[in-house]
Amino acid sequence: MTKETYPIVHHVFFWLKNPASTADRDKLVEGVKTLSKIETVHSLRVGIVAGTEKRDVVDNSWGVSELIFFKDLAGQATYQTHPVHLAFVKNYSHLWEKVIVYDATEA
């Protein structure tokens, strides 16, 4: 099992309080990137909305995305309570007004 095939996929989407502020967006991107310091976090990818075609099914109202692969559910649980994650929430949560998390496991 390589890191790229770790089975737990943690998708997170953040909606900014100030969606028009690229400064706020960039600040949150910086914050999400700190999560890579957590030892159970693999292949962290931080995203912003891509310029794909507008379609009814495409939600482009969010601001920042986070994608993490975990080796197992224990790794995800470690992440949730890790001091680096708690510091991220403390220091950056004022920037977002909504967050949605989708946790998937390999089918």
Added chain:
Amino acid sequence: MTKETYPIVHHVFFWLKNPASTADRDKLVEGVKTLSKIETVHSLRVGIVAGTEKRDVVDNSWGVSELIFFKDLAGQATYQTHPVHLAFVKNYSHLWEKVIVYDATEA
């Protein structure tokens, strides 16, 4: 740039018409897996809901997830209109009642 660092990340979540049917879920998983035949699709990951802790921010109401990395926006556009993708929609769309797509680009 390796396939694992391709910058366009296409996250799709499907809500099943019959959420209690594991047969329908498995059928849709099978359908999503056919998308790996499209030449611009890299590192396709197909998921089902993971057993992470219940939290207000976690949406676990969906049935099947799809995660694809594209090298560029052109690769995503090729995928949308590719005969394999159109066949997937034709043959499997009766299984879902809602789909949400999030298209991200590396921040």
